[in-house]
Amino acid sequence: MHIRFDVPADPAYPGRVAAALNSVRLRRYGYVGAVLAAAGAIGLAVSRGFGWGDxxxxxxxxxxxxxxxxxxxxxxxxxxxxxxxxxxxxxxGYDITDDNIMMRSGSESGGIAWDGVTQVRETAEFWIVYVGRMPATVIPRRLMSAGDAETLRAFMASRSWLPDVAGSDGPPSR
Structure with a gap:
């Protein structure tokens, strides 16, 4: 497999990447907040009912x-x-092979070896690639050709990071 595609200089793109990576890291704050708000509201209702309001x-x-x-x-x-x-x-741009994901942005470049990847999560626009428990990078699906996206999806499904395209093999994404 060898997939290569470019990322245009779109001012909104870095923000979408940052939002995708931050949403993964910050999701727990929403859950904890919902539990605290619900417990506080229940506590207020119970305290007023039993006269413990003060x-x-x-x-x-x-x-x-x-x-x-x-x-x-x-x-x-x-x-x-x-x-x-x-x-x-x-x-x-991105240069994705069987061995690694190479990314370049302006004069900077870096890569992630597939051997270090532990899971991949799918969002509406990206595949979020994890190394260990941390999201390391994103792969923008909408900037790839449809054939390249299906090739990469099949590759990730064969490694059990994504469900198989046909839905017959592999566990659901973790």
Whole structure:
């Protein structure tokens, strides 16, 4: 397999990459925030029903506020990443082989060996490639030709990182 494609100097592209990588890292804040807000709201309702409002209300109100702030943290970080990274728009490209993923962006280049990849997750626009437990890079599907995307998808499915195209082999993406 040898797939090569270019990434145009689109000011919105670095922001979409940053948002995709940050959404993976920050998802837990939304879950924790939802639990805190729900527990605080339940605590407020129960404390008012039993007349414990004076003692419990400040704690429950704090839980609701912290929960809401925690849920808003991820969108705020993604918005900031998109806003800051829009200045980094340079031409680049990908060169993907059976051995590694080579990426270049302007005068910088780097790569990831497939041997170090532990999982791949699919989003609407990208394949997010993990090394260990951390997302290391993204592969933009919409910038590839349809044939190259299917070739790469089959390669990743053969390594059990993605479900098989036909849906018959391999576990679902982790």
């Amino acid at each position: 003692r419990i209300s400040p704690l429950c109100t704090s839980m609701v506020v912290v929960g809401l702030l925690s849920m808003l943290y991820s969108p705020w970080v993604q918005w900031r990443a998109r806003r800051r990274s829009s200045h980094y728009a340079v031409e680049g």
